[in-house]
Amino acid sequence: MSKIILITGASRGFGKIWAKALLERGDKVAATARNTADLNDLVEAYGDAVFPLQLDVNDRDACFSVVEKVKQHFxxxxxxxxNAGFGLFGAIEETTEQQARAQMETNFFGLLWVTQAIVPVMREQQAGHIIQVSSFLGLVSLPVLGLYNASKYAVNGLSETLAQEVKGFGINVSLIEPNGFSTDWSGASAIQTAPLEAYAPVKKAFFDASTPDSWGKPEATVPAVLALIDSPKPPLHFLLGKVALPGVKQVYAERLAEFDEWAKVAVNAHGH
Known part of the structure; x- marks a missing residue:
């Protein structure tokens, strides 16, 4: 039986790739984009199996309206x-208020609004799967991506809580946590802060550490994402790519060692 899937940010990158793969195998896809012209290729190729919708996820009312339209349509x-989101590159000191708020508005609040809109639909169905496209940077952090890190940490905290709240309604929640992939996220879709010379060494070290091999091929994610969608017991955390898991393991080992080092001092702070 084909699935009905709503994908936000389907104009390019992961969203477009996954939408095509799902349509190719016979699923029906409601695809959103800020500009529906970016979805014309999907409509031309797959016809009525695609339901293209204009959506700026920063508009909470529009998120609820789009979800209702999809429910009525399918x-x-x-x-x-x-999936909607973008990357903000720059040191925290360099980041303007407008840049910081825009990063959180789209990556966190936009995701929250769509989530809030979909939960009543899935709760009524007593079934559903909410897949939040986060990042392995929702578990660990890197310099030069401070606000992006913060937005994905927020997405992870929200979604872990959501999973506990909606489990009884037959709703599964999964966080896709990719390492770097060669999508528009780090290119045309990215925003850059105005640089301060003081951070040049930090940025050089960050970019020098990046090799072509550390960036995954977006098209290669398709079998993994289809397996996630089709799983009767999908994981809450799903690290995507070969860099994410060893990176997270290393950071968590260091974190646990630091907790242990300070454990006596910390426990004594309890008072009894």
Whole structure:
């Protein structure tokens, strides 16, 4: 039986790649973009199996309206892939208020609004799968991506809580946590802060550490994402790519060692 899948940010990158793969195998996809012209290729190739919708996820009312339209159009929504987002590159000191707020508005609040809109639909169905596109930078952090890190840490905290709240309604929650992939996220879709010379060494070290091999091929994610969607017991955390897991393991080992080092001091602070 084909699935009804709502994908935000389907105009390019992961969203477009996954939408095509799902349509190719016979699923029906409600695809959103800020500009629906970016979805014309999907409509031309797959016809009525695609339901293109204009959406700026920063508009909470529009998120609720789009979800209602999808429900009316297809009758149900089996899977949400909350994919809309962008990268902000720059040191924290360099980041303007407008840049910081825009990063959180789209990556966190936009995801929250779509989530809030979809939960009542899936709760009524007593079934559904909410897939939040986060990052391995929602588990560990890197310099030069401070606000992006913060937005994905927020997405992870929200989604871990959501999973506990909606489990009884038959709703699964998964966090896709990719390492770096060669999408527009780090290119045309990215925003850059105005540089301060003081951070030049930090940035050089960050970019020098990046090799072509450390960036995954976006098209290669398709089998993994289809397996996630089709799993009867999908994981809450799903690290994507070969760099994410060893990186997270190393940071968590260091974190646990630091907790242990300070454990006596910390426990004594309890008072009894």
């Amino acid at each position: 009758g149900r929504i089996d899977v949400l892939i909350n």
